[in-house]
Amino acid sequence: MSDSAQQPVTPAQYPPVSIVMPVRNESRHLENAVTRVLGQEYPGTLEVVIAVGPSTDDTHAIAERLAATDPRVRLVDNPTGRTPAGLNMAIAAAGHDIVIRVDGHGELADGYVATAVETLQRTGAANVGGIMDAQGVTPFEQAVAVAYTSRLGLGGSTFHLRTSPQGPADTVFLGSFRKDALQAVGGYDETLYRAQDWELNYRLRQHGETVWFTPELRVTYRPRSTLRALAEQFYETGKWRREVVRRHPETLNARYLASPLAVVAVVGGVAVGAHGSYHRVGPMRLGWLAPLGYLAMVVAGAAALRRDLPWPVRARLPLVFATMHMCWGLGFLVGLCPGERPEGPSGPL
Structure with missing residues (x-):
């Protein structure tokens, strides 16, 4: 935990916040994800930095339209298309000391940004996060969502279960960070194409910082829509988690x-x-x-x-x-x- 935990934020003193979003092939969900961010009604200054990777759909066109429509939205180019590189680029371009990660297929719950800021200030943590609220539309997507939130599906990870109590955690979903803490550990490891969140939180904890979970923070997650996509996702995740174990x-x-x-x-x-x-x-x-x-x-x-x-x-x-x-x-x-x-x-x- 930071040596000097800050005092709780007051309504008149909401600090400015940068939302960072790495996106690629997100035409289905991107506009709704950004709309949910901009609709947070956060009292302080808010900006959205989207790192756009090479896409085979119209993700780039949607991102450009969003940036042209609202001056709070800025774009940075992520030629690698990889998530950790896009995150580092967006964080480097972020203009504020609090950085909140949002994915292109995630939807923030009402009051998410304000709650994240208050929790950061109250706990002095380097990173706070909450529930990965998986929700599907089709019967298959709904089945995947149920599996995500059951102990038989993913083994009971804290951020998948709404019954998990708040407090220090090994890792959290996405995350709301103090930018100085991210910079102190070198940001996301760009050589980890997956499992980079867990590994970053591990380095933060090794650096003496606290990662804090609270169920008050909730992000709607849209699961894979086909069996093949689900199989590929979990196969690749398993390979990269093995790589994290090899390194640590x-x-x-x-x-x-x-x-x-x-x-x-x-x-x-x-x-x-x-x-x-x-x-x-x-x-x-x-x-x-x-x-x-x-x-x-x-x-x-x-x-x-x-x-x-x-x-x-x-x-x-x-x-x-x-x-x-x-x-x-x-x-x-x-x-x-x-x-x-x-x-x-x-x-x-």
């Missing part, structure tokens, strides 16, 4: 090992069971117990969730759970290939 072995914990062990058990069980069935080796047929047991677990887990779930959502949950577990676990086991692993320090802010 002390961060490995039991929760990270659950999905990789499930993959080993299911794949190994299928191989042993199939071999036993083909060669009629009775004991080896018991290998089928591992995949069947896992299937029973995800089906029972889906059935035990909220009673008000529509059946099209509940019916998709076992497949969503299995995709999350298997793809994240496989990615963690595989890790990054030598050609995928970027080396070298992150560019300082």
Whole structure:
């Protein structure tokens, strides 16, 4: 925590805030995300810095129109298209001492900015954040959203559960930062294409700062809309989380090992069971117990969730759970290939 925690902010003294948004291929959600930011009715000065990466849709045109319509919106070019680089560029261009990260597919709840500023001032933390409130539109998206907020889906991470109490945390969703704290640790690591939030918060904590979670902060998150997109997301996330563990072995914990062990058990069980069935080796047929047991677990887990779930959502949950577990676990086991692993320090802010 900062040596000199600031006094709580008063209504007449709201400090200016910079919102930073790294975007690429966000034509579906960008305008609504920016509109939610500008509609915060924050009493202090507010600016939005959008780092626009190369897109295959009309994201850049939408961003340019938003900047032309409202002088509070500014654009910076992110030729790499990568999230950590875009964040560092936007933070460097930010004109204010408080920086709040928002994604192009996220929607801030009413009063988010004011609550974030007050919490930063009250706690003296380097970063405060809240709930990743996953909400879907289609039955598949809704199933993914339910999986995000269940312990069976993502293992009960603090910022996925509305019941989590406020207080110091390992990491938070997105984040509202003191810019000086970001600069002191060198900003986001641009060699981590994913999992950069967790790693940044780890370095902040190692630097003696506090990362603070409060459920009063809520951001609506729009989950992936297809099974393939979900599988790719979790496979890549698993690979990059393995990279974080490679760089910081002390961060490995039991929760990270659950999905990789499930993959080993299911794949190994299928191989042993199939071999036993083909060669009629009775004991080896018991290998089928591992995949069947896992299937029973995800089906029972889906059935035990909220009673008000529509059946099209509940019916998709076992497949969503299995995709999350298997793809994240496989990615963690595989890790990054030598050609995928970027080396070298992150560019300082």
